[in-house]
Amino acid sequence: MTVFKGFLLLLKRDAKSVSLYLVIFIAIAVMTQLSMGDNQSTSTFKSMSTRIAIEDKDQSELSKNLVNYLEKTQSVKNDLTISTPDMIQENLYYSNVYSVIKIPKGFEKDYFDKQTPLTLINKPGFDSTYVTSQVDQFLRSVKVIHESGDTVAQAVQKVQRYDSQKSRVTLIAQNKSGGEMPYHNYLFQYLPYILISMTSYSLGIILIIYAEPDKKRRMLCAPVSYRSMNLQLMLGAAVIGTGLWLTCGVALPIILSAKAFLADPNLPYYLLNVGLMILVSLALSFLMSKLIQRVNIISSVTNVLTLGMGFLCGVFVPLSVLSPAIKK
Incomplete structure (x- = not known):
């Protein structure tokens, strides 16, 4: 398990960058919940006279x-x-x-x-x-x-x-939360942005380091099969994915929303969606590691990728307000 131990050492070295993005994500989620959460009255519309x-x-x-x-x-x-x-x-x-x-x-x-x-x-x-x-x-x-x-x-x-005459509106297609926006929903709304960033700064950088010619030759000379090396790298990626799932998908919602999150009828879907998003983030990080050969430029690529996908894929701007040309 030499490759896996090296993977964990590199992950520990990059923990500061990953933690920084985690702090930013928590700050964004908390501010969004305070400003838009369901603790405020939903009847905010007021007709104004001109x-x-x-x-x-x-x-x-x-x-x-x-x-x-x-x-x-x-x-x-x-x-x-x-x-x-x-x-x-x-x-x-x-x-x-x-x-x-x-x-x-x-x-x-x-x-x-x-x-x-x-x-x-x-x-x-x-x-x-x-x-x-x-x-x-x-x-x-x-x-x-x-x-x-x-x-x-x-x-x-x-x-x-x-x-x-006043119109009488009856909400027929209610969701399992009674048609209301759950308080912790905004936490999961911005989760894709931060997951891609965190996996890029963890898995992406580590794979780029392992792909450096000198390190790759030294590993190939070691008494470890190529298949074993790949399996150990996959195990390291699984550790990152599991850690992010537990931290961002389970621990943070429980800390910020407490009983409301655990009592949410859509809880299995939240957890499943976070897991799927982590798989997509890990796949994007793997792709970046194959296209980028220098660690120092991964920051620029990550910012373009995460912000671009955040604005065009419904994270920061709802897809309902984007034109068909932009969606296409």
């Missing part, structure tokens, strides 16, 4: 109800002067309002005659886009109902009634 100004010269049934509709959801500023383009530009520039709506005379008649005399002057950004969307949605809804035979007043009443 500051707008409205000038209604039409004073028709449609324009009045449009103003009333916007007043329910937006912050309408009635104390601003928007009679001239310079005043409008000044209010938008200083963010007194994000959108100015000017309703001219004859707006209701012209609108139902398939004209759009309504003027929307927006400050670039999501706030003004939200206002534009609301205005368009209200007017289109009233127009569709009015063209079906209802009067403008009846159409407005129906739109207001439909808008006041």
